[in-house]
Amino acid sequence: MDPKTIEAYDTHAAVFAARYRSGERVPVERLKLAFGHRWQILDIGVGSGVDMSRFLDAGYDVRGVEPSLMLMQTALKHFPRLQGRIWQGSLPMADTELFESWQSHYMGIFCSAVLMHIAYDQQPLALEQMYAMLKPEGRLLLTVSSGRTGLNAQGRDEYNRFYAELSEDRVLELAQHAGFIQQQTWHDADKWHREGLVWASYLFEKPKA
Template sequence: MGVEFNELFDQWAASYDAAVAGQHPEYREVFEKYTDILNRVVRTLSLPQGSRVLEIGVGTGNLTHRLIQAGYEVTGVEPSLEMRRQALQKLPRLNLYPGHFLDLPNGNYDGVVSTYAFHHLTDPEKETALEMLAERLGPKGRIIFADTMFRDDETKSARIQEAERRGMKELAADLRREYYPTLPVMKKITQKAGLKAEFIPLNRYVWLMEARKNLAE
């Protein structure tokens, strides 16, 4: 359920903002256009001010800050203790809870967002999580995720081999260890959860997922 990565993220918390700013050479392409990606999530969410938004995997609070600036009532969930501490230093009034995609505070939401986190779930867990989120979502609500995904298995394998060839051992190990999905898998999972989803590439690694309830069903 992603909690197996908590120790890694506790260690990464203090330097995470530097990494997303491009200071970790192996992850520059993963975090390319990071600020634009966060802004794109907020812009795509496009809900009235005051809407209730759940953010899963708050990290150090970079997306959260933008959501609050946009006028949303934000509830945050983050499994890593050190990441929560970093986020609360920036946003001391944030409603922030320990938890993860399958362990959420009670409540229904107009929107659900997440960046660079959904890949911590196995594919069956992704399916369960989206089904749970769809149940908590209002009829006109939407789920906006930005995360590393691959067009297909061949692209995923090629990207791992490329990282190894370029001597990026940490990135290659990451791509092998974590549960990065392919687009066919994500499309199948969203459909099964009763969601209508669109996927848009934002850089070589990251795709934007915009999902809404399929009210036609």
């Protein structure tokens, strides 16, 4: 994940976490539809911790990784039951020992608002690693934004966060190259009514061995 973006989340963790707790980016009904009986879930990009908490409420055994230490601490403060369930880390995963221990380990991966913070040349590896961490017939629910305005020439916002423009063709190409099979796609307006911003949620499945 882009280092300057992680720094921005560290610096403004309280502001971002409060915003993310105030809105439901992915409806819980969609989470249940996407993962069904696949009870062992990895949340990549924990953020405020609200999604992990919702997974627990729905009966899933969820673990998470979060690159921002300050966001991770804020999540644990507001959702103490996440203690022991979150590791500091990002995509692509640099912690070789942790990544290897999670090979073919999870039944589902939830990756929301993360891929667009990853440099274009690192995106294929990110998808390949998520594929490797899933069991056969495991599923990935990947959520990204498009149409974001106010970015500078380097693709950064006012907080210096990097945003890659991810068209549907780009996302599907990355997923197919990694080995995933597309299951379903949803498009949603921005929950905070930011002009022009659209969210796409892609459901992919790892083929049966």
